[in-house]
Amino acid sequence: MLRVMLVDDEPPARRGLKRLLAEHGDFCIVAEAATLAEAVKAHAATRPDxxxxxxxxxxxxxxxxxxxADTRPDVVFVTAYSRYAVRAFDVAAADFLVKPVDPERLALALQRLRERRAAMPLDRLDGSGAIPAERERPLLNLPGMRLTVPFKMVLSLSAEGDFTRIALSDGREQLICRLLGQFETDLPRPPFHRLSRSIIVNLDHVHRVEWTDGGRAQMFLGRSKQAVPLGRTAARRLRQTGVSP
Incomplete structure (x- = not known):
């Protein structure tokens, strides 16, 4: 059973969401709030999931x-303003729903929440089922799949326009609506090192490097030996880190 808090300053909106959630028996509403002040107080008192x-x-x-907040619940933003979507995912929102809430779209959000909680290690939860905020700090929060991934699982981050593609050691990739530079200050250095404007690499996962003519290189990451071609600038910076050829 997942414990839910509703925060909305419009009573009809809260009533509508309560009616939709009532059709999903594994979600239980434990608190409601109409203002920011009420929400802060109710969150501290109930510590919802x-x-x-x-x-x-x-x-x-x-x-x-x-x-x-001293704990970090899964947050689903529910708003009439789609312009807040990017900021919502910047704070690692679990999902973003636009009013009026479509029942099928809500069902999808709830299924994502179930999968996220099922995949979460038990030692990441406190007694209430919430995630202690101070224990999230050494982790990289990834919107999209709604997973929280330890830094040690990240092979590389590469820029794709306004997005960043994150390659993980288990073979998965995540495409995140966030600029590469916004990740840089959150990553520990070492082992992460920015090799160029378009790529940050975890040096702990460099399996081998093949240096080629013209100052370029081919870098192989992780157990799967994922091949990453490097231009002259990136190859030079990689060599400067002391990585063995």
Whole structure:
């Protein structure tokens, strides 16, 4: 059973969401709030697993509730303003729903939440089922699959326009709506090293490097020996890190 808190300054919107959630028996509403102040107090008191959070509240923005929280619930933003979507995923929202909420779209969000909680290691949860915020700090939060991935699983991050593709040691890849530079300050150095404007690599996962004519290189990462071609600048910076040929 996942414990849910609803935060919305419009009573009809809360009633509508409660009616839709009532059709999913494994979600239990434990608290409601109409303002930011009420939300902060209710969150501290109930420590819910999931928060359905409106963005524009009468006394502030829903994002502010997350800033001072000592636990990090899964957050599904529910708002009439699609312009907040990018910011929502920047704070690792589990999902983003646009009002009026479509029942099928809500069902999909709930299924994603179930899968996320099922995949989460038990030692990442506190007694309430919430994730302690201080224990998330050494981890990289990835929107999309709604997984929280340890840094040690990340092979590389590469820029693709306004997106970043993250390659993981288990063979998966995540394409995240976030610029590569926004990840750089969050990553520990070492082992992460930015080789060029378009790639950051985890040096702990460099299996071997083949240096080629013209100052270029072919880098092989992880157990699968994923091949990553490097231009002159990236190859030079990789050599400067002391990685053996």
């Amino acid at each position: 999931v928060v359905f959070l409106d963005v524009e509240l009468g006394d502030g923005k829903g994002f502010e509730m997350l800033a001072g």
